[in-house]
Amino acid sequence: MSGFQSEKRLILDYYAALSQAGQDQLPGVLSQFCAPDLIWRGYHPFGLLTGPEAVANRFWCPLKQALTSLQRRTDLFFAGRHLFDANGAVWVASMGHLIGLFDTPWLGIRPTGKLAMLRYGTFHKIEDGKITEEAMYFDIPHLMVQAGQNPFSPQTAQHLVQPGPMTHDAVLFQDAPEAEGRATLDAIEAMTRDLGTWQLGLPLEEELRRTWHEDMLWWGPEGIGATYTIPRYAQQHSGPFRAAFANRSKTSHICRTAEGHFGGFFGWPNFTAEHRGGFMGMPATAGPIEFRVIDFYRREGDKLAENWVFIDLLHVWAQQGVDILARTTEIG
Template identity: 35%
Template sequence: MRADDEAFRKGALAALTHLARGDTDVLAPGAQASAPHPFGALDAQGLGTLHADLLRALPDLERRDDILLAGRNMPDDRMPGPRPSPLVATLGAYVGTFRAPFARIPPTGGVVTLNYGEAHHFEDGRLRRSWLVWDIADLMRQAGCWPMSPPLGRPGYWPAPKGGTGLCLSPAPEEGSLERVLAMHDALHRFNGRNLGSMPMDAWADDFMYYAAGNIGACRGLDGFRAHHQIPFLRAFPDRKGAGHFVRLSDGPFAVTGGDVALTHTGADYMGIPATGRSLRFRVMDFYHFDADGRIAENWLPNDTIGLMAQMGVDVMARMRHLTGEPSTTL
């Protein structure tokens, strides 16, 4: 089946739901996945174990997809070689009652949400390749063991797109959404190091919503975006640039990109951590929703905050274990 076939999209959703419930038969032999810190690169067995561990922690687990896009994975010259295509990209949350530890995060006994952005490649109806960007940091926050500085934006559950149109189960007419996103990325890379006005922001609606994972949080409009995310990020990482996208696709008024941001921590502190001088990679996904005027009305940013902190020399997982009664007792 092709990505422009409704059955392909529904089949992908069904397969991902089965995997979340522990059915590893949906995995192709030799399946691979890239997961957030502390999980890293996984083979088929590791991916099955990850989902089994999550299901053990949330035995009444429900997978809720708010956005599903599918289509050709458009090329990126920064990432030569064979490119898995087509892809399905999803954004949503795993919801359930937190009954047992997950990633050694202590259970709360109450309902939690694990926000995610994901991209998947299927062959012959079975999952071959996955990229998982799960908000492990926010699960710590919900468990009351947040080990970092407070988010500048508002943390919490991400709402679905306006109008409830995020589940694109029927192929939508091409609207040039990805081209507009890439043009916006180019505009952001025009930053001259001094003046925010050097980055044109006319691609964004006046009251756009920005939902970011980890230690960033949600904000609204240009002033909120600059205050809570853009300015602190640029001050800390003045040389940031995209290092290549593993996913690039659009579907009607939606588009998604995902990859690593290459940056050097030479500027101000970030998330309370003084400049380290280290070269880093920050794994992110961006889901975009355009309004009727062709401007970005909503942007969701799943990201691997904990993986970024690890590269900066901060073991967030160890700090969390310390806060929950498992401090290190040796050098």
């Protein structure tokens, strides 16, 4: 297969144009790089938006007004085709932080006048030289914590400013060997097969050791946090999460791809499960709950070593009748 240089160049130019554009120029930038029927999937309260103008006016203009002098700090950048559409469109994925001075309110979150970091993960689908789909997930609760408006009770793990990969080699401006990407997809596939519907039948730590390194790093979202090593991951996230949910559906992804030692996926939703109580201190709720997730991975050898996770927790709780954003900003 041919490489991904033209698609990567398109996204890099898109990022540069977004950074340089003034408020009145943003709709034009989106129209230049995106298809007229762009499908954009974002964190609650944005959800699904259609068309460049809607994305510019609903998301980018208010964000750039709130976080002035906005710049992008990229920790991960790669491209590939969806595993189950191997001859189809190219997807370009990236992860990092949008950094600015938090000078005016955004989504009711009060400004600090200080440096603020909005952690993001994104997938762009490229067809005929245009972005036709984009998934952009961003950790709004982490921004709230930076503003002194913590929306959640104490976490089972520890949230930090999430760094990029330990190896510092995840910005793949040049194309990586195809065999390395295939090996990364194989490792991700093995992990997702084991995960299944939580019915592999092994003790949790034994299950994890089949596909993860012992000193794995799991970089979770605000509200859950990050955890380190298989035993602590089992204790501080995976175990409590599985105990809190039942009847997990099969996993479904819009894109699952990899390049070099890095890969990832996203869904809308990835899976559903029934909350039987206890997750993040919340009571049980009847019916299935959607989980919209972006995962990025670093492979080392034939196992996974690091995982960066974006979960739309605001959407999770909105489905259960709790508007975390409104409740916290009103109190704050």
